[in-house]
Every structure is written in structure tokens, then in C-alpha cells.
Amino acid sequence: MSRRDEADLKTVFNESGVEIKPVYAATDVEQSGGWDGIGSPGEFPFTRGIHKHMYRKQPWTMRQYAGFGTPEETNRRFGYLIANGQTGLNVAFDLPTQVGLDSDDPQAEGEVGRVGMAVDTLKDFEIAFEGIDLDKITVSLTINGAAAILIAMYFAMAEKRGYDVRSLRGTAQNDILKEFIGRGTWIFPVAPSIKLVGDTILYCAQSAPRYSPVSVCGYHIRESGANPAQEMAYAFCIAKAYMDHVLERGLKIDEFASRLSFNFDIHGDIFEQVAKFRAGRRLWARILKEEYQAQEPRSLWLRMIAGGGGGGLTREQPENNIVRGAYYALISALSGTQTMALCSYDEAYTIPSEKAARISLRTMQILIEEMGLCNTVDPLAGSYYVETLTNQMEERIRAVMDEVDTRGGIVRAIAEGHIQNAVSREAFENLRKLERGETRKVGVNCYRVEEEQPQVAFHPFNEGACAEQIERLERLRAERDNPAVESALRGVLAEAKAGRNVMPSVVEAVKAYATVGELTRCLVEVYGRYDEPVRF
Amino acid sequence: MAGGKKTRVLVAKPGLDGHDVGAKIVARALMQAGFDVIYTGLRKTPEEIARSACDEDVDVLGLSILSGSHIPICRRLKALLQEHDLTDILWLVGGNIPQKDHEELKALGVDAVFAVGTPTHAIIDFIRERVS
Numbered sequence: 001m002s003r004r005d006e007a008d009l010k011t012v013f014n015e016s017g018v019e020i021k022p023v024y025a026a027t028d029v030e031q032s033g034g035w036d037g038i039g040s041p042g043e044f045p046f047t048r049g050i051h052k053h054m055y056r057k058q059p060w061t062m063r064q065y066a067g068f069g070t071p072e073e074t075n076r077r078f079g080y081l082i083a084n085g086q087t088g089l090n091v092a093f094d095l096p097t098q099v100g101l102d103s104d105d106p107q108a109e110g111e112v113g114r115v116g117m118a119v120d121t122l123k124d125f126e127i128a129f130e131g132i133d134l135d136k137i138t139v140s141l142t143i144n145g146a147a148a149i150l151i152a153m154y155f156a157m158a159e160k161r162g163y164d165v166r167s168l169r170g171t172a173q174n175d176i177l178k179e180f181i182g183r184g185t186w187i188f189p190v191a192p193s194i195k196l197v198g199d200t201i202l203y204c205a206q207s208a209p210r211y212s213p214v215s216v217c218g219y220h221i222r223e224s225g226a227n228p229a230q231e232m233a234y235a236f237c238i239a240k241a242y243m244d245h246v247l248e249r250g251l252k253i254d255e256f257a258s259r260l261s262f263n264f265d266i267h268g269d270i271f272e273q274v275a276k277f278r279a280g281r282r283l284w285a286r287i288l289k290e291e292y293q294a295q296e297p298r299s300l301w302l303r304m305i306a307g308g309g310g311g312g313l314t315r316e317q318p319e320n321n322i323v324r325g326a327y328y329a330l331i332s333a334l335s336g337t338q339t340m341a342l343c344s345y346d347e348a349y350t351i352p353s354e355k356a357a358r359i360s361l362r363t364m365q366i367l368i369e370e371m372g373l374c375n376t377v378d379p380l381a382g383s384y385y386v387e388t389l390t391n392q393m394e395e396r397i398r399a400v401m402d403e404v405d406t407r408g409g410i411v412r413a414i415a416e417g418h419i420q421n422a423v424s425r426e427a428f429e430n431l432r433k434l435e436r437g438e439t440r441k442v443g444v445n446c447y448r449v450e451e452e453q454p455q456v457a458f459h460p461f462n463e464g465a466c467a468e469q470i471e472r473l474e475r476l477r478a479e480r481d482n483p484a485v486e487s488a489l490r491g492v493l494a495e496a497k498a499g500r501n502v503m504p505s506v507v508e509a510v511k512a513y514a515t516v517g518e519l520t521r522c523l524v525e526v527y528g529r530y531d532e533p534v535r536f
Numbered sequence: 537m538a539g540g541k542k543t544r545v546l547v548a549k550p551g552l553d554g555h556d557v558g559a560k561i562v563a564r565a566l567m568q569a570g571f572d573v574i575y576t577g578l579r580k581t582p583e584e585i586a587r588s589a590c591d592e593d594v595d596v597l598g599l600s601i602l603s604g605s606h607i608p609i610c611r612r613l614k615a616l617l618q619e620h621d622l623t624d625i626l627w628l629v630g631g632n633i634p635q636k637d638h639e640e641l642k643a644l645g646v647d648a649v650f651a652v653g654t655p656t657h658a659i660i661d662f663i664r665e666r667v668s
Binding site: 315 | 552579609634651
């Protein structure tokens with residue numbers, strides 16, 4: 001291309017602010033940091049993947065987010081997904097459970113079983129996971145504020161079913177710091193919230209060493225407006241905050257780092273996403289090795305679920321979301337994820353119908369079975385463009401992390417609302433660009449059609465679920481050994497007051513069928529409640 | 537805006553839903569359009585919202601709800617608005633609201649429903665037209 005031709009071209013930046021050239025060559029890779037950081041799959045710095053043979057050995061885990069109404073209804077949906085070839089579960093809880101309220105709490109009115117499964121006691125977990133082999137199907141719990149309680153419940157349920165908790169695999173989201181930035185299911189103030197995350201990490205390191213107690217989420221930060229570089233940078237800062245906390249409490253880095261996992265978002269520019277993941281993997285390995293002196297190779301791994309994000313889907317012409325989902329899955333596979341999930345095409349409207357959930361699952365299965373994606377590891381490696389962008393994204397992510405450090409660190413920046421502010425400013429700017437037509441979104445600001453009400457089948461909300469749930473809860477409260485429950489709750493209170501790890505006492509309490517609400521009130525009594533810095 | 541008084545808007549997040557991207561975007565857009573905007577933050581009860589609307593003497597109340605619990609919330613709020621003698625307030629609801637529920641919300645006294653994806657200027661124009 002002649003220089004004159006190039007001068008006529010519009011300047012292009014990706015969302016993270018990297019200028020994109022029309023053509024890339026070897027010199028671009030060299031000028032952006034060189035080829036040295038690429039390495040080999042399964043070897044430091046893991047740019048090309050954390051395993052040597054990646055999907056050739058085993059395809060990614062397929063883990064659609066699911067849960068609604070009563071534990072019985074959710075158990076049926078789990079069965080449907082597994083029967084259709086899903087290899088992991090990701091449990092959605094209703095909002096009362098997520099914020100630590102029982103189903104009969106006045107504040108829970110209208111919310112029981114609505115956006116996820118209602119859980120009050122261990123009994124509900126026993127029902128929800130009935131018939132599911134917990135050795136074959138790994139379970140991920142999307143729970144944050146109330147995570148300590150629900151993790152304890154999962155262990156108690158597994159133990160009751162005869163599984164050895166020491167060899168139990170699975171993941172809890174349990175990333176409270178990102179809840180303060182986006183998603184909003186916080187309960188306790190920032191400091192005790194981190195302490196509780198620390199309790200679960202310490203407890204798992206000792207008693208459930210194969211369980212992943214935390215999945216640090218860039219996903220929701222991105223969904224709240226952050227660009228891809230910020231998404232990864234904030235997630236890394238948050239993960240470091242948990243690590244620093246646990247190190248202060250005496251654990252060694254190699255005793256827990258390999259059990260931390262991540263949850264990232266996919267929508268937008270294909271190459272920016274792929275470069276984000278490759279850069280992120282490399283940067284994380286470097287941080288663990290250089291800053292934390294981790295020795296075990298596994299401690300350096302960026303293990304992740306990379307899912308097709310709802311933020312990229314549209315209400316307009318919802319069927320187009322099936323196409324978007326397929327591209328997101330492709331990106332996820334090209335990025336070397338361990339686990340994949342896709343928002344279903346109808347999610348801008350409703351809880352996914354069985355059909356929509358199956359289409360998401362089939363999208364991933366088509367990639368595995370028909371497209372040759374599992375044959376070769378990191379197929380984009382060596383591309384001038386992808387390697388240049390990987391170098392540049394690493395630099396961007398590091399720059400955002402440095403900026404957080406200069407502001408006094410992520411915990412302070414979140415407590416004071418600075419990160420929330422930065423992210424909502426981005427969200428507003430993104431919307432402005434969309435409204436001005438600077439960002440184009442098919443069906444939204446271009447290629448629109450006059451739509452009748454789109455043909456999306458709404459998930460029927462089970463109006464009876466709440467009454468059913470409350471009835472079970474009341475029956476249970478009458479039948480359980482109440483003096484034992486009270487004594488167990490006093491135990492939790494004592495441990496919390498003494499500043500000790502509450503997990504062992506919480507496990508005992510859930511085994512006695514203490515409720516989510518009772519346990520939360522106990523912890524609130526000691527820790528207090530979060531006071532949200534209200535900004536927009 | 538009679539007498540030069542700025543139109544006052546309360547943007548509120550009722551229920552337990554923590555998705556506040558939309559509420560914050562709308563709050564910011566309304567502020568830039570020249571309104572006085574108060575944002576409640578997350579997880580406010582209908583009682584707290586009605587009290588804030590009364591104390592802050594607002595002209596407009598905008599609720600953002602994405603969890604699907606808009607009908608039970610608005611049912612409770614209707615009674616509270618009557619109790620606080622706030623029935624002349626302009627009452628808007630935004631979020632993930634299925635078309636089939638729009639009529640029921642309007643029957644409860646909601647003046648307009650703005651689904652996800654509504655351009656911010658449509659909300660601004662509606663408020664300007666109705667509050668004068």
C-alpha cells in the first residue's frame with residue numbers, strides 16, 4: 001500500500017486504546033517487545049496455553065449457567081443439560097440467597113426463585129444435586145457475598161453423599177471485590193469481606209485441596225463498562241489483594257495459588273480478545289514468578305472460564321445473538337480457555353428456555369466436533385498481528401495495574417468508589433458512542449428492522465415456587481434439632497468475634513440445617529454491613 | 537421548568553437486583569441534560585424510596601429493575617406513594633420489563649416504561665414534555 005493510500009484510511013483503535021494498523025509485519029512484533037515471550041504451550045510464560053496438548057487431550061469443559069425456582073426445578077434443568085452433553089454445572093442462585101436472606105424474609109418478597117434457585121438450607125442442596133455424580137460433573141457455584149455459607153453447604157452435601165471432600169473438585173465464584181464494582185451482591189464491609197474470602201482459601205488449602213475456592217471475575221467488571229485491558233488488570237489487582245491477605249495469614253504462595261481461577265468476558269473485537277487472553281496468561285505467570293516467587297508451575301497458571309458475554313448480545317433481532325455466540329465460542333477456543341459458557345440468545349429477555357440453552361451447548365459441541373479446533377494448540381501463534389497485539393495488550397494491562405497501585409491499591413480504590421466511578425464513566429461513554437453511531441451494533445444502530453414483539457418464549461416464572469420454598473423452610477425449622485442449631489450458631493459467632501477462621505464452624509452449622517439467613521445475621525452481628533458509596 | 541427551578545429526579549434501585557449500569561447511565565445523562573439528579577444506590581425498599589421522594593421533593597421518580605420483580609415492587613410502591621401524597625409525581629420504570637407487563641404497570645400508576653435499550657434522549661424528552 002502506498003503512503004498516500006494509507007493516509008486516506010481512518011485511524012482505528014481497539015477498545016483498550018491500542019491503535020490498529022492496516023497491515024502487520026515481523027518488524028511490528030519486534031518493535032512491540034519481540035518474539036521471546038511466546039514460548040511453548042505448557043511452559044513458562046504460558047502465552048500459548050497452560051497445558052502442552054490442550055484440547056487434543058481434553059476439550060474445554062462446557063458449563064452453562066443455570067438455576068431457577070425451587071431446587072427440584074433446578075435439578076430437572078441440570079439433568080436436561082447433562083443429558084445433552086454438558087460436562088460441568090454452573091449454579092445460579094436467586095437474589096435472596098445471594099445477599100444472605102431466607103425465603104421468608106420480608107425483603108425477599110417477589111424475588112424468591114426468580115433469577116436463580118432458592119436455597120435456605122442444606123436440604124435444598126441435597127435436592128438440587130440429587131442423582132448428579134459430583135466426581136464426573138464439576139460444579140461451580142455463582143455465589144459471592146454468602147459464599148462461605150454456600151461452599152460449606154456444598155461440602156456438607158458431598159460428604160453426606162459419601163464423597164471425600166479432600167478429593168472433591170469444583171469452584172465457587174467467591175470474588176467479593178468485583179461485587180463492589182459491578183453485580184452488587186455484597187453483604188459485609190470491604191475488610192471483613194476479604195477476610196471471609198481468605199477464610200475459604202485457608203480452609204480449602206487444608207481440607208479441600210482440589211477445590212477452587214475463588215474465581216476472580218473480570219467478567220462483571222467488563223459487563224459494567226470496563227474495556228478489555230481494564231477487565232484483566234482489575235481482576236489481577238483483585239486476585240493479588242486476596243493473595244496478599246492470605247500470605248499475611250501465614251500460607252505459602254504455592255500452597256494455594258494453583259487453586260485460584262478466573263472468569264473472563266468475551267465480546268467485541270476477535271483479535272483484541274485473543275490477545276487479551278494470551279497476554280493475560282503471560283503477565284499472570286510473570287507476576288506469580290517475579291513478584292511472588294512461586295515455584296510450582298501450577299501456581300503460575302491462569303486457569304479460566306472465558307464466556308460469551310451478555311454485554312455483546314442485543315434485544316433487537318435476538319436470533320442474531322446465536323451468531324454472536326458462535327463467534328464468542330470461537331474466540332474462547334482460540335484463546336485457550338479451560339471452561340466455556342455462552343449467554344443464550346434470549347437472555348436479554350428471560351431465563352434461557354431449554355431450547356436456547358441447548359443451542360448454546362450445541363454451539364460449543366459443533367466447534368469441538370466439526371471445526372478442527374481441538375487438533376492444534378494455539379493456532380494463531382506466530383501471526384504478526386496477534387503477537388504484536390499480545391505484546392501491546394500486556395503492556396496496557398500492566399499500565400492499568402500500575403495506575404491502580406499509584407492510587408493506593410485496589411482495595412482502597414474500591415472502598416472509596418474510584419474504580420466504580422471509572423467503570424461507569426466508560427459505560428456512559430460507550431453508550432454515547434453507540435447513540436452517536438460511532439460504534440456500530442447490528443440491529444441496534446444499523447440494519448434495524450421494524451420489529452413486532454420479538455419471538456422469544458419467556459421462561460414461565462413459577463409463582464408457586466416461593467410458597468413451596470417457604471413451606472419447606474418452616475417444616476424444616478420445626479423438625480430440625482433446634483438446640484443443636486443454636487449452639488452451632490453460637491459457635492460461628494464466637495469464631496467471628498475472635499477473628500478466627502469461621503469456615504469450620506459454618507460447616508458444622510449448615511450440617512445442623514442452620515439457614516442462610518441465620519448464618520448471615522450471625523456474621524453481620526460481628527462484621528456489620530457494607531455502606532455503599534453512592535456515585536454515578 | 538417554571539420559575540427557573542430545576543426539575544428534580546430520583547433514580548432508584550428497588551429490590552435486591554445489583555445491576556446498576558443502566559441506572560447510573562440514566563442518572564448521568566439526566567444530570568448532563570440539566571436536571572437535579574439524586575441516585576439512591578442499591579437495594580432500597582419501596583418504603584425507603586417513597587420517603588426519599590418525599591424528603592427530596594422530587595418531580596420525577598425513576599425505578600430501574602432488571603430482576604423481573606417489577607410488578608410486586610410497583611404494587612407496594614403505589615400504596616406508599618398514595619400514603620405520602622405523591623401521586624402527582626412523574627413515575628417512570630426502566631429495565632428488563634416484558635411488553636406484556638407494561639399495561640399492568642400503567643394501571644398501577646406508572647407513567648412510562650422504558651425498556652433496556654431506550655435512547656437516553658427519549659427519557660429526557662419525555663420528562664421535559666411532562667414536567668413543566
